[in-house]
Amino acid sequence: DAGVIQSPRHEVTEMGQEVTLRCKPISGHNSLFWYRQTMMRGLELLIYFNNNVPIDDSGMPEDRFSAKMPNASFSTLKIQPSEPRDSAVYFCASSLGGAGTDTQYFGPGTRLTVL
């Protein structure tokens, strides 16, 4: 199994540009999570999908952030327009069942730098 796949691994962009992060969960997993990690705020859950439906998006910072899961094998996290404070490592994770007790498998992350 290839594990959770994220692309790109690194992204450098200028303030105001649109950024799209991509994630392919482990095949057969029903839940997908987007996290953001910074030194200041640690690891934060942004949004959680179950069976392609957003269950909890209370962690999404503001309207500039949006996430979609059009099918069971693909999800995107979009930031438009991007700002320097969005610089962070963004992780995608998947689990077999719901969020409660299942193991989460993390992807390698996308390191985003907004200049």
Place this chain on the structure above:
Amino acid sequence: GQQVMQIPQYQHVQEGEDFTTYCNSSTTLSNIQWYKQRPGGHPVFLIQLVKSGEVKKQKRLTFQFGEAKKNSSLHITATQTTDVGTYFCRIIQGAQKLVFGQGTRLTINP
């Protein structure tokens, strides 16, 4: 909302010394998970604790869940350089909101 306090934030030890990190919650937890993140890497699941007073071992790692299910600890006996990384606990806030502790960064002097 329910939060989790993880201490210490940093720990530096000599190789061979023991290490312990703690997670404390103000409310009763349904379960707690522990993850390890190597420098430059991603979080990797270590274990899940569910029962009151539960103790689980993985080689040199010992995980405990408090009797009141409000706290948990991860203890490493005789640390090795491969143990370097940040250790996180993860709880569930409310019905399904996942919250990670701030993590304990372990560095080791060989």
